[in-house]
Amino acid sequence: MSKNDFFKYQAPTTPFAPGIEIEKAEGCTIIDKDGNEYLDLVAGVSALPLGHRHPEVVKAMKDQIDKYLHVMVYGEFSQDPAVQLCKKLADLLPEPLDMTYLVNSGTEAIEASIKLARRATGRSEIVAMKNCYHGNTLGSLSLSDYEERKAPFRPLLPDVKNIKFNCFADINLITHHTAGVILESIQGGAGFIIPDSRWWKALFDRCRKVGALIILDEIQPGMGRTGALFYFQKLGLVPDIVVSGKGLGGGMPISSLTASSEHLKLFASNPMLGHITTFGGNPVIAAAALATLSVIDRDLKSFDVEGKELRFRESLNNQHIVEIRGTGLMLAVILKDDQHTAAIVDRCRENGVLFFLLLFEKRAVRITPPLTISPNEIDHACGVLLEAIDHFYK
Numbered sequence: 001m002s003k004n005d006f007f008k009y010q011a012p013t014t015p016f017a018p019g020i021e022i023e024k025a026e027g028c029t030i031i032d033k034d035g036n037e038y039l040d041l042v043a044g045v046s047a048l049p050l051g052h053r054h055p056e057v058v059k060a061m062k063d064q065i066d067k068y069l070h071v072m073v074y075g076e077f078s079q080d081p082a083v084q085l086c087k088k089l090a091d092l093l094p095e096p097l098d099m100t101y102l103v104n105s106g107t108e109a110i111e112a113s114i115k116l117a118r119r120a121t122g123r124s125e126i127v128a129m130k131n132c133y134h135g136n137t138l139g140s141l142s143l144s145d146y147e148e149r150k151a152p153f154r155p156l157l158p159d160v161k162n163i164k165f166n167c168f169a170d171i172n173l174i175t176h177h178t179a180g181v182i183l184e185s186i187q188g189g190a191g192f193i194i195p196d197s198r199w200w201k202a203l204f205d206r207c208r209k210v211g212a213l214i215i216l217d218e219i220q221p222g223m224g225r226t227g228a229l230f231y232f233q234k235l236g237l238v239p240d241i242v243v244s245g246k247g248l249g250g251g252m253p254i255s256s257l258t259a260s261s262e263h264l265k266l267f268a269s270n271p272m273l274g275h276i277t278t279f280g281g282n283p284v285i286a287a288a289a290l291a292t293l294s295v296i297d298r299d300l301k302s303f304d305v306e307g308k309e310l311r312f313r314e315s316l317n318n319q320h321i322v323e324i325r326g327t328g329l330m331l332a333v334i335l336k337d338d339q340h341t342a343a344i345v346d347r348c349r350e351n352g353v354l355f356f357l358l359l360f361e362k363r364a365v366r367i368t369p370p371l372t373i374s375p376n377e378i379d380h381a382c383g384v385l386l387e388a389i390d391h392f393y394k
């Protein structure tokens with residue numbers, strides 16, 4: 001296969017894909033077909049907390065492949081990897097988050113969460129944030145306020161209201177008509193925006209007061225990226241539904257919604273089969289996710305996420321960087337304008353280090369490496385990024 005075949009046969013998402021031809025990937029390194037090595041600070045867009053092909057994840061999958069693959073649609077038979085994964089999530093999450101529904105992608109978990117909030121409250125309105133991103137299927141797209149991206153696909157879901165993240169006044173727009181309030185615990189595409197802790201509490205208080213469910217999208221900050229398994233655990237209040245994805249599978253496609261058993265059992269009646277999926281909880285993928293979660297639970301402290309964050313922040317000291325947003329290993333370097341962001345990322349790639357962009361914040365260079373990245377790799381990556389910034393802003 002050649003790069004031409006990639007552009008000819010595989011449907012594109014943008015006209016600008018670099019189309020690196022992948023040969024192999026291990027740890028924090030990707031190798032292309034010409035033997036070029038790339039240090040990976042994107043981690044499959046936050047999907048590889050343990051890097052590429054972590055040995056315990058690979059072993060868990062191989063062991064499971066030798067037993068059985070798909071045997072039955074989700075929820076009918078008891079298959080150990082899926083059951084153990086749901087149990088492990090219940091063990092690691094606070095009460096009342098004791099039951100998990102496994103699906104195949106982040107956007108599918110968001111769709112299921114919208115349905116669950118409506119089913120649990122009997123209301124239809126969903127409140128989402130301005131500049132949110134929750135996925136690209138019709139329901140998830142409806143949550144966005146990005147009109148340019150929505151317009152060609154209308155009509156979308158009715159009864160969606162967007163409020164400003166970190167805005168106290170907007171909290172009053174959540175009412176007794178609201179089924180659920182959905183938000184990213186750190187806004188990703190918007191530019192790695194951290195919630196204000198007082199606003200967070202006021203939002204939770206308001207939802208409790210009017211009986212709206214709180215749905216937290218932890219798809220990006222989750223799985224140890226901020227130094228806690230999920231970022232909301234650092235903020236101290238428990239949501240009604242936690243959505244995980246991306247890094248949960250350690251490189252395999254799986255997503256989840258965890259809630260109380262009281263809530264999640266609602267999918268099984270009135271109507272029965274209120275949410276179904278063929279491949280959700282697939283045994284091989286669930287085995288990968290269980291291994292990933294177990295390694296993170298065991299080793300998160302030794303990854304020293306806070307120390308690595310500090311190393312990035314201290315190294316990336318440059319007059320053209322106005323701010324480094326985010327926390328842990330979910331960092332966005334904010335440049336003084338958006339003139340050269342894409343060119344800087346391209347130059348770093350040509351120099352063997354992969355960074356990426358953010359969806360809405362065009363001044364941002366994304367840094368979301370595997371949590372296993374070494375201090376030497378951080379120093380090397382920062383050097384390459386600073387060289388590229390200086391090159392374009394000279």
Ligand SMILES: Cc1ncc(COP(=O)(O)O)c(C=O)c1O
Pocket residue numbers: 105106107108110133134135136184188217219220245246
């Ligand atoms: C915060 C957030 N929510 C939801 C999604 C959608 O996940 P998926 O691409 O697996 O459907 C993403 C993907 O980037 C995301 O970053």
